[in-house]
Amino acid sequence: MGTAAQVQEKNVNNSMSEEVLAGLSKSQKTLPSKYFYDKRGSALFEDICELDEYYLTRTELEIMNGNIDAIAAKLGENIQLIELGSGSSVKTRLLLDHLNSINSYIPVDISDDFLAEVAENLQGEYPVLDIIPVAADYTQPFELPRTKPGVRKIAYYPGSTIGNFTKENAAEFLALIADLAGEDGGLLIGFDLLKEKETLVDAYDDSKGVTAEFNKNILLRLNRELNANFDLDLFEHRAVFNEEKSRMEMHLESKADQFVNISDAQIHFEKGETIHTENSHKYSLESFKELTESHFRTVETWTDPESMFAIQFLESK
């Protein structure tokens, strides 16, 4: 008999193993992108955000900086800010500095060690703010701290993370967010806009190879946590624009015909076969409206002068 924590960890590893083996048994092999984010993956994502080619973070911050007073005014008063996939909470600091009256900040992230560190540092910077980190996979049911009546719940979902979902799954997830925000609630969301292929491919295949390292980190994690034996030198990072689906895709291409052991299974890879590891869907303002309008009404949209990225404030319908 193990401790409750050991039993919980075993359950997490079992479901990870099931999801991973199910994905690698498909004809187009896949891995869930949420498994990028162990502590090293989260740190590598922070490095990606600093790259010249990765215009997304820079542009979203530019839009936030240029419109922060208007954004804060729309969010209102006495709010609970719930950030989904909070990462380093960099953009959040801008909100925390400008919101008129904030009841509490709830960062939610699957990368538990990284989240704990970020929340502790943030609490040091904002000593009187109630900060309650929630380590959870937000695609599964999870519990949020209770709020007093009269507190307005605002979900914050920046970073174009909505783009990681297929359009069908994004619609389902938006329904969950609308439920979480409740009647008087809202959603502040950042999403990436469709643009020419070259800029998109460069953003996911940078010259320093940081995105390649981030992509391969998922294999390192499987080696460590699921007793796998991926040889990282036998897989190559690929970033592909799928025009039909309006999305960037990341893949890991096998450089050889090979077998890999994972948990108790053995998986065969043909030379040239890929594992599809991530989608980043790109939207137009129109296609994003189609996605959100069943649950939200668009209150305001902010973009940069070159229309690279958009931030919207939406209210529950």
Ligand SMILES: C[S@@+](CC[C@H](N)C(=O)[O-])C[C@H]1O[C@@H](n2cnc3c(N)ncnc32)[C@H](O)[C@@H]1O
């Ligand atoms: C693209 S990063 C964005 C980080 C940050 N919000 C930003 O805008 O820079 C995605 C974040 O979502 C988290 N994440 C990804 N999938 C998740 C899931 N299923 N549940 C909870 N967090 C998740 C990752 O750990 C990571 O911090």
